[in-house]
Amino acid sequence: MQTYLVGGAVRDELLGLEVEDRDWVVVGATPQQMLARGFTQVGSDFPVFLHPKTHEEYALARTERKQGHGYHGFSVYSAPDVTLEEDLLRRDLTINAMARSEQGELTDPFNGKKDLESRELRHVSEAFKEDPLRILRTARFAARFQPLGFRVCTETMTLMHTMVTDGEVEHLVPERVWQEIQRALHENTPCTFFQVLRDCGALDVLIPELASEADFHAAMNALNCVHANDGSAAERYAALLGRLDERTCVARSKAMKAPNDCQQLARLAAAFTPVIKQLDPVQPSAGTLLELLEKSDVWRRPERFSQLIQVLGCSLDPVDRQLLEALEKAVVAASDVDPQTLIKQGFSGKELGEAIRTERLARIAQAASWSPT
Numbered sequence: 001m002q003t004y005l006v007g008g009a010v011r012d013e014l015l016g017l018e019v020e021d022r023d024w025v026v027v028g029a030t031p032q033q034m035l036a037r038g039f040t041q042v043g044s045d046f047p048v049f050l051h052p053k054t055h056e057e058y059a060l061a062r063t064e065r066k067q068g069h070g071y072h073g074f075s076v077y078s079a080p081d082v083t084l085e086e087d088l089l090r091r092d093l094t095i096n097a098m099a100r101s102e103q104g105e106l107t108d109p110f111n112g113k114k115d116l117e118s119r120e121l122r123h124v125s126e127a128f129k130e131d132p133l134r135i136l137r138t139a140r141f142a143a144r145f146q147p148l149g150f151r152v153c154t155e156t157m158t159l160m161h162t163m164v165t166d167g168e169v170e171h172l173v174p175e176r177v178w179q180e181i182q183r184a185l186h187e188n189t190p191c192t193f194f195q196v197l198r199d200c201g202a203l204d205v206l207i208p209e210l211a212s213e214a215d216f217h218a219a220m221n222a223l224n225c226v227h228a229n230d231g232s233a234a235e236r237y238a239a240l241l242g243r244l245d246e247r248t249c250v251a252r253s254k255a256m257k258a259p260n261d262c263q264q265l266a267r268l269a270a271a272f273t274p275v276i277k278q279l280d281p282v283q284p285s286a287g288t289l290l291e292l293l294e295k296s297d298v299w300r301r302p303e304r305f306s307q308l309i310q311v312l313g314c315s316l317d318p319v320d321r322q323l324l325e326a327l328e329k330a331v332v333a334a335s336d337v338d339p340q341t342l343i344k345q346g347f348s349g350k351e352l353g354e355a356i357r358t359e360r361l362a363r364i365a366q367a368a369s370w371s372p373t
């Protein structure tokens with residue numbers, strides 16, 4: 001039996017990057033031999049084992065053939081006669097299809113090293129087509145390695161385009177898509193991910209609301225800005241979708257199965273945007289400001305409100321951004337209202353709620369001498 005370091009670890013090592021996860025391929029072994037050596041088997045789809053000490057993943061060399069649509073539906077063949085080259089052949093990109101033996105020798109049957117040097121993301125074989133998730137992975141690698149000068153090569157872009165036209169992207173399950181999107185949002189240049197998806201047509205299927213040139217560029221500007229501010233995943237997501245109308249934003253978030261914090265922040269950004277656009281920048285209505293604050297639940301969720309301000313600071317048109325200052329002033333003014341004082345004055349129940357609101361409205365209006373309307 002022979003063990004090889006494969007995939008991302010070999011790629012990153014050749015690029016001089018820090019290697020975080022190491023994946024290994026074992027050639028010429030059976031599951032029984034692995035178990036006898038103290039490995040634990042994980043994953044039911046194909047034989048992958050965890051090393052008893054390092055807990056790194058060791059997979060038996062395997063070939064895969066597609067049987068249905070989407071990510072599922074692979075028939076996996078794993079046996080001691082599967083060669084290293086056969087295992088590398090089933091992989092996505094040439095730069096991910098290299099192996100290094102324990103003696104340090106590189107196996108590179110698909111010229112991954114050359115593609116690393118010429119900064120090209122290139123599919124290994126037509127088998128790339130068998131897994132549409134690879135379109136998103138390729139876009140993600142483009143977003144990660146863009147600062148190093150990598151790009152998707154023409155042949156691979158053409159292949160991805162064909163896969164989209166063949167309807168393959170529609171078969172991806174939302175959970176897998178979300179995993180890729182979430183990771184992509186934190187890559188070096190997240191916008192490259194969406195640009196690649198757009199170039200091959202996949203974005204029209206995954207987030208059709210960003211199809212138009214204007215909507216796409218506005219979303220990318222917002223995302224770039226949040227990225228530059230090192231925003232959270234929810235902020236990045238909200239920057240992406242926060243300019244849609246609220247109902248469309250909610251529907252898309254649900255369909256994508258984004259986590260709740262992402263969904264909520266995007267929804268708030270989408271709800272705030274048209275209201276802020278209509279506010280008078282010189283004398284914004286105190287009533288509308290208070291309604292916005294109430295909608296954001298700022299008193300119970302102050303951190304989320306700050307996130308929202310960050311997102312809007314990136315996604316609003318520059319002319320509307322000055323209203324964020326008015327919103328922040330309104331929060332400070334309204335936060336001075338102390339419910340305890342009102343309780344001592346004898347307010348309770350529904351009346352207390354109304355008294356708090358009236359007082360908040362007065363303070364907001366007074367803060368910038370706006371008239372409460």
Ligand code: CTP
Binds near residue numbers: 007021090093
């Ligand atoms: N792989 C593949 N097709 C997929 C998923 C994985 O061909 N849909 C192969 C690639 O050879 C990849 C390896 O499995 O390099 C390990 O996959 P993974 O750990 O997901 O990716 P890495 O390349 O290690 O990248 P990352 O740095 O993002 O972990």
